[in-house]
Amino acid sequence: MDIAARHDDPGVEELARSIYALFPRCVRCGGTIASYEDADVRILSHRVVHRGRCADDERAAEAVHAARPEIES
Numbered sequence: 583m584d585i586a587a588r589h590d591d592p593g594v595e596e597l598a599r600s601i602y603a604l605f606p607r608c609v610r611c612g613g614t615i616a617s618y619e620d621a622d623v624r625i626l627s628h629r630v631v632h633r634g635r636c637a638d639d640e641r642a643a644e645a646v647h648a649a650r651p652e653i654e655s
Contacts, residue, residue: 610636
C-alpha cells in the first residue's frame with residue numbers, strides 16, 4: 583500500500599514527525615519551519631518544506647522531474 587494512502591496511520595504520523603525533528607528547515611527556501619503543523623513532510627524522499635507556497639513549488643518541481651527525468655533536481 584502506498585504511504586500517501588495511509589494518512590491516518592499512527593506509524594506514518596510518527597515517521598513524519600521524526601523526519602521533521604531531524605530536518606526542521608525547508609529544503610525549498612531554507613527557512614526554519616516553526617512547527618510540525620507548518621510542515622509538509624515528504625516521507626519517501628525525507629524532504630520537509632513549508633506548507634503553502636513552498637509545498638506548491640515542490641509539487642511543481644516534482645511534476646517537471648517526473649515528466650522529464652533527465653533533468654537533475
